[in-house]
Amino acid sequence: MLISxxxxxxxxxxxxxxxxxxxxxxxxxxxxxxxxxxxxKYNNAVEKGNTQYxxxxxxxxxxSFLKREVLLNLDKYxxxxxxxxxxxxxxxxxxxxxxxxxxxxxxxxEKNEVKLIVxxxxxxxxxxxxxxxxxxxxxxxxxxxxxxFIVQVAGEKPYHxxxxxMHKSKEDVAELFHEKFKTPEHSSPExxxxxxxxxxxxxxxxxxxxxxxxxxxxxxxxxIALTENEGNAFLTFSFPKIHIVVVxxxxxxxxxNDFDIVWPLLSTHGTGQKVTAYNSIIxxxxxxxxxxxxxxxxxxxxxxxxxxxxxxxxxxxxxxCIRCGACLNGCxxxxxxxxxxxxxxxxxxxxxxxxxxIAGFDENxxxxxxxxxxxxxxxxxxxxxxxxxxxxxxxxxxxxxxKYTSMEKVSISSWKNVxxxxxxxxxxxxxxxxxxxxxxxxxxxxxxxxxxxFAKEAFRRSFK
Numbered sequence: 454m455l456i457s458x459x460x461x462x463x464x465x466x467x468x469x470x471x472x473x474x475x476x477x478x479x480x481x482x483x484x485x486x487x488x489x490x491x492x493x494k495y496n497n498a499v500e501k502g503n504t505q506y507x508x509x510x511x512x513x514x515x516x517s518f519l520k521r522e523v524l525l526n527l528d529k530y531x532x533x534x535x536x537x538x539x540x541x542x543x544x545x546x547x548x549x550x551x552x553x554x555x556x557x558x559x560x561x562x563e564k565n566e567v568k569l570i571v572x573x574x575x576x577x578x579x580x581x582x583x584x585x586x587x588x589x590x591x592x593x594x595x596x597x598x599x600x601x602f603i604v605q606v607a608g609e610k611p612y613h614x615x616x617x618x619m620h621k622s623k624e625d626v627a628e629l630f631h632e633k634f635k636t637p638e639h640s641s642p643e644x645x646x647x648x649x650x651x652x653x654x655x656x657x658x659x660x661x662x663x664x665x666x667x668x669x670x671x672x673x674x675x676x677i678a679l680t681e682n683e684g685n686a687f688l689t690f691s692f693p694k695i696h697i698v699v700v701x702x703x704x705x706x707x708x709x710n711d712f713d714i715v716w717p718l719l720s721t722h723g724t725g726q727k728v729t730a731y732n733s734i735i736x737x738x739x740x741x742x743x744x745x746x747x748x749x750x751x752x753x754x755x756x757x758x759x760x761x762x763x764x765x766x767x768x769x770x771x772x773x774c775i776r777c778g779a780c781l782n783g784c785x786x787x788x789x790x791x792x793x794x795x796x797x798x799x800x801x802x803x804x805x806x807x808x809x810x811i812a813g814f815d816e817n818x819x820x821x822x823x824x825x826x827x828x829x830x831x832x833x834x835x836x837x838x839x840x841x842x843x844x845x846x847x848x849x850x851x852x853x854x855x856k857y858t859s860m861e862k863v864s865i866s867s868w869k870n871v872x873x874x875x876x877x878x879x880x881x882x883x884x885x886x887x888x889x890x891x892x893x894x895x896x897x898x899x900x901x902x903x904x905x906x907f908a909k910e911a912f913r914r915s916f917k
Contacts, residue, residue: 454589455554465497465897467472467796467816467817467819469913470796470820471585471794471795471819471820471823474790474793474794474796475790475794475823476788476900476901477797477901478789478791478793478794479790479901484620484791487618487619487620487621487622487625488788488791489620489788490622490789491616491619492619492782493521495616495724495725495782495876496540496782497560497725497777497801498725498726499724499725499833500724500725501725502720502721502724502727503721505721505727505853506721507593507711510571512717512718512835512846513718513834513835513836513837514716514837515714516715516718516775516835516836517773517835517836517837518707519651519707519711519714519715520706520773520775520836521773522707523706524703524769524770524772524773525765527702527703527705527743527763528688530670530672530705530707531670531672531705531754531779533672533673533675533704534670534671534672534675534743534822535675535754536674536675537672537673537674537675537676537736538675538736538737538752539675541675541736541737541738541750542548542737542738542740542750542753543675543736543737543738543751543856544749544750544751545751545752545754546751546753546754546896547753547756548750548753548754548755548757549756549757550756550757550758551580551582551757552751552859553583553652553697554581554583554755554757555581555582555586555685557751557753558583558586558587558664558697558699558753559592559630559763561662561671561695561751562587562590562592562662563590565660565661565662565694565695566661567592567661567662567695568591568592568593568661569592569595569656569659569660569661569662569723570587570592570593570594570595570661570663570693571594571595571597571656571657571659571660571661571662571663571664571688571689571692571693571845572584572594572595572596572597572601572662572663572664572665572689573597573598573663573664573679573681573685573686573689574596574598574600574601574617574666574681574685574686575664575665575666575692575699576611576614576666576776576798576866577666577699577700577701577755578664578666578699579798580755580757580798583664583699584596584605587781590634595653595656595660595889597656597657597685597686597688598617598681598683598684598685598686599646599649599652599683599685599743600615600616600617600618601797601878602649602653603617603618603621603626604617604618604632606629606630607621607629609793610798611792612778612791612792612793612800613778613781613792614777614781614799614800614801614803615723615724615776615777615778615781615802616778619669619792620791620793622852623641623697624899625646626645627639627640627641628640630645630654632854634648635899636650637649641665642745646728653806657688657689657692657693660692660693660694661693661694661695662694662695662696662697662749663689663690663692663693663695663696663697664678664689664696664697664698664699665679665686665690665696665697666679666698666699666700666846667679667696667698667699667700667707667752668680668704668719668776669706670700670704670706670716670752670754670773671705671706671708671709671734672705672706672707672708673707673708673709674709674734674736675736675737676709676710676734676735676736676737677698677700677734677736677752678732678733678734679731679732679733679734679735679822680716680719680720680728680729680731680732680733681729681730681732682724682726682729682730682731683730683731684731686731686733687731689734690704690733690735690747691745691747692750693745693747693752694747694749695716695747695748695749695750696735696738696746696747696749696750696751697750697751697753698750698751698752698753699720699753700752700753700754700755701753701755701757701759702754702755702756702759702760703759703763703772703818705898709734712732716728716729716732718775718835719775719777721835722778722779722781722833722835723777723778735750735821737750737917738869740751740837754837757811758810758811758812759811760809761811762807762810762811765810767842767843767846768806768807768810768813768843768847769844770839770843771806771807771838771840771843772807773838774803774807774836774838775835775836777835778856779830779834779898780802780803780829780830780833780834780840781800781801781802781803781830781904782833783829783830783832783833784801784802784829784830785822785825786801786823786824786825787800787801787802790823795808795820795821795823797812797817798812801830802824802830802840802841802844803830803838803840804819804820804822805817805821805823805824805844805847806817806840806843806844806847808820809821809847812822814850814851814854814855817849818820818847818851818854818856819851820866821844821845821847821848821850821851824841824844826844826845827841827842852893863867866883877912879911879913879914883897883907883908883909883910885904886907887907889904890904890907891904
């Protein structure tokens with residue numbers, strides 16, 4: 454009983470923390486201006502990028518159908534990938550959770566006496582907290598994506614699925630690098646980028662292993678597909694002797710022939726480009742007649758709650774997500790409360806949909822209520838996930854599981870009775886309403902907004 458109460462309090466505190474953090478960050482004008490500026494650049498680029506399509510709705514239809522067809526036949530495609538990849542000399546490990554994945558990685562690195570690894574941008578490795586695990590085993594892990602490198606130096610988590618340091622201005626980054634690396638105090642973005650390039654080149658050359666994620670698993674050729682703009686992922690799997698890939702089991706596309714539609718759609722919705730600068734497909738370790746590439750290659754197919762999400766009657770389609778980040782950029786709640794307020798690996802509308810099922814319902818159900826249901830997220834989604842509908846269904850499930858306080862239950866019940874009986878609103882004079890209703894609504898309304906005053910005469914009387 455004690456444990457049950459502690460767990461309940463933890464979950465309530467998690468929800469309360471979200472509310473308190475939201476209240477604080479919403480009125481941080483510096484943060485809001487930084488996010489507004491950075492997201493506006495992306496939105497402008499995406500709007501321009503969409504013009505490459507004669508019929509973007511048809512492109513979305515094709516990729517949406519493709520991803521759902523894959524999910525309905527996931528076992529077939531994953532087994533096909535494993536067979537093709539292992540026949541090319543690679544190794545495949547099926548990990549049911551984060552611990553199995555990290556244990557496997559640590560075992561590989563310790564057997565090969567690896568002390569330094571380079572790592573490209575990967576949300577799924579954030580999911581298993583690989584950097585934290587490697588640090589405990591005295592293995593240095595260096596993020597090589599510029600944005601990921603910045604937040605790693607700052608001791609932070611990625612703020613955004615696509616743009617990890619979206620919350621930082623160029624002045625913030627210059628100040629951070631000056632503090633950590635003694636670079637000139639007011640360095641420009643170009644100067645800082647050049648400095649990071651030189652710093653990371655030494656790491657690429659010295660690292661004994663590289664860890665990447667994967668944008669897609671290509672089942673018909675047994676390939677891993679990576680798309681990027683900096684070339685750091687290419688260097689991460691090219692220089693070191695060992696290449697380890699961590700990828701969610703849902704990231705499958707059936708054939709290499711599907712890239713003509715999938716890659717441009719991801720690029721356009723992620724960054725506004727027709728296609729990103731570097732696109733790589735790796736089908737295994739280097740052969741005896743090849744001079745480039747890793748000597749050893751491992752692919753970890755990670756479940757970590759995905760089969761639980763797949764079992765959900767309605768929510769399984771959320772696994773179609775290709776991690777473009779468009780729903781975050783379009784969401785008014787994300788733009789207001791920021792990425793860190795969610796306290797999850799995946800933020801914004803898609804994070805609010807999938808986190809309860811892959812990271813714990815009790816800890817994350819409240820995120821489904823962090824939405825205006827304006828439908829902007831479903832409008833911009835390239836694979837046509839009806840996110841508002843799934844958020845509403847998660848809300849319904851949370852009520853069915855009694856994820857509410859006694860006070861919330863009483864408040865909603867009272868509100869319902871009043872709204873079903875409008876005459877009750879007219880029983881008390883407006884002067885009493887103006888005194889007691891603001892007190893009752895104080896927490897819900899917040900301290901930054903002035904509660905509206907009730908009119909002296911009820912609308913029903915005026916209407917008559």
